[in-house]
Amino acid sequence: MANLIDIYHKLLEHFGEQGWWPAETEFEVIVGAILTQASSWTNVEKAIENLKSEGLLSPEALLQASEEKLRRLIKPVGYYNAKTLKLKRFVEFLHENYEGDLDKLFDRDTEKLRLELLSVWGIGQETADSIILYAANKPTFVIDAYTKRIMSRLGLVNEDTTYSDLKKFFELQLPGDLEIYKEFHALLVELGKNYCKTKPLCGKCPIRDICAEWKSSSKRN
Numbered sequence: 001m002a003n004l005i006d007i008y009h010k011l012l013e014h015f016g017e018q019g020w021w022p023a024e025t026e027f028e029v030i031v032g033a034i035l036t037q038a039s040s041w042t043n044v045e046k047a048i049e050n051l052k053s054e055g056l057l058s059p060e061a062l063l064q065a066s067e068e069k070l071r072r073l074i075k076p077v078g079y080y081n082a083k084t085l086k087l088k089r090f091v092e093f094l095h096e097n098y099e100g101d102l103d104k105l106f107d108r109d110t111e112k113l114r115l116e117l118l119s120v121w122g123i124g125q126e127t128a129d130s131i132i133l134y135a136a137n138k139p140t141f142v143i144d145a146y147t148k149r150i151m152s153r154l155g156l157v158n159e160d161t162t163y164s165d166l167k168k169f170f171e172l173q174l175p176g177d178l179e180i181y182k183e184f185h186a187l188l189v190e191l192g193k194n195y196c197k198t199k200p201l202c203g204k205c206p207i208r209d210i211c212a213e214w215k216s217s218s219k220r221n
């Protein structure tokens with residue numbers, strides 16, 4: 001059976017280091033993690049540029065900004081009404097519980113931090129884990145739709161595996177290394193975007209030699 005570390009090294013060799021998350025500050029990571037829910041990264045970049053040009057990429061500035069203004073600035077990402085509220089709920093939470101100070105929030109241990117983030121309206125497991133990994137710099141594995149699809153096609157998990165079980169699957173097999181967690185998630189996204197698409201391009205995939213889906217489709221053809 002394929003081993004996760006081998007997969008990681010093969011992907012790293014093929015795609016090179018990804019250096020995620022593309023952001024200048026921890027707060028920008030958080031804003032990006034909320035805005036990217038069900039949106040392409042290209043559109044998130046446009047929304048972040050809009051917020052940046054209005055000086056709104058800080059917890060205090062977002063807290064003071066009107067919802068109407070935020071809706072206009074983040075419009076490129078779609079679902080902008082809901083996402084405006086999600087951004088607002090996060091900065092209100094930070095202001096009320098941590099005096100608006102991200103360092104104080106990130107001082108919590110990983111499990112407590114995760115529970116606190118999940119208690120904020122609009123922050124689900126993938127967003128919480130992205131914030132913990134890429135903004136708080138603590139090792140927690142991020143699961144997304146690409147990861148689930150790839151692992152299931154490789155034959156390593158069932159299609160209906162839950163977020164928590166898949167997260168455990170990674171964390172039990174990998175060393176608890178922050179940089180590996182950061183890179184591996186980014187590499188799986190690259191694989192999903194470039195090869196393991198809805199209709200997979202297996203012939204060029206860098207991990208096809210260890211993939212159950214590829215082996216069974218090769219036998220059929």
Ligand code: SF4
Binds near residue numbers: 153195197200208
């Ligand atoms: S070989 Fe095909 S199905 Fe398997 S991981 Fe690669 S692209 Fe996905």
